[in-house]
Amino acid sequence: MKILLLEDDYNYKESIKELLLSLGYEVDDFLSGDEALEAAFHNSYDLLLLDIRVPGIDGYGIVKEVRSYGLKVPVIFITSLTDVNNLSLGYELGCNDYIRKPFSLKELKYRVEEAIRSYHFHSVSPQVQLPCGFIFEINSGILRHEDHEIALSDKERRVIGLLVKNLDTFMDVDTIREYAWEGKEVGDNDIRMVIKKIRSKTSKEFIQSQRGVGYKIAKE
Template sequence: MKILLLEDDFAYKESISEYLQSLGYDVDTASNGLEACDKIALNVYHLFIFDIKVPEISGHEVMKYVKSLNITTPIMIMTSLIDIDDMAIGYELGCNEYLKKPFELAEMKFRVAELMRKYYSVGDKSIVFIDKIYEFNTASKDIKFKDKTINLTTGEMEILEYLLLRKGSFVGIDEIISEVGNLGTNSVDIRMHIMKIRQKTSKNFIISKRGLGYKINA
């Protein structure tokens, strides 16, 4: 699970980042609001942790930017601000959790874990992450990027599911033709399906290697 941490205090940023990484989270950091917005535009995160009083633009402005992109990622605010008006602004902008500085790292651990459980049902093995930024639900057969569903045809979905069964290994075209439904009987048909999957996702979604076939990293 990937977290973006916005914090301008170096010591706070380093200690929180290192602690969250020790718990198994993938952590990106930003020292100011503009840097955070740039990273949000380019990456998919499962949790935002924002300080409010940061350089360039405030954490509140970053929250507005998140909402303008229709991103539903949960947001935790950590701040020394205790004024009720500041708290009200945070919740009105979509804050899901409020952590007052100073705090114990153990408190952050439990609050982060609860948000992950609530919003992602962590431990649900039906969720598979592909290329680190795509989420595939093996139960509902939905694939999403930034909470937006990607529509695949039946043939494209069958190839995706088979590559996931063989995840981490290259699969030859002959094997795909033999094992996966009615996809066509020649390599041109398979390549066309894979090309369309890449067009709907990214060129690195399915990796190819001459002589070995195709592989998906999940």
């Protein structure tokens, strides 16, 4: 399970992160809204824990962008704002819960566990229709063709996932490297080999390429 944590108070952030790690969650933590929003679009998370008043785009703006993109990941606001108008705005934009500062780590633990449990209990993996008759399940990362699951490596699954999240938009090799290899140093040839393997399992037309620009999956 992976959680995005946005909190510009360093001490709060570190306390929350330490708790989440002790519970077995992976945590990507950020101090600014702009970095958090970029991460939300390029990774798959089970929960977004967001402070509202942060540098860059604020928590409200992040939820608005995430929901407009169609992402259903649960969102919990961590905030000292208690005015009913602020609470109403958050729920209208699509947040799932609020935790008011100051709070106990025990309360945070229960709210995080409940949000993730409810999300996975009720969610159905959305399916995206892709070229050549393929279907990709967003949450599970499963690629199917005529009801048959296509065996994929982790890197192949992550590359397809990135391209599906950005349909009909060329992704450059640096973006693919950052997403699929999590920033590790790999050469362009390694990326090309993964693309080649995906095409061998699908079709040559499944992933389009443009020299010097990148790769994309076109809209069906």
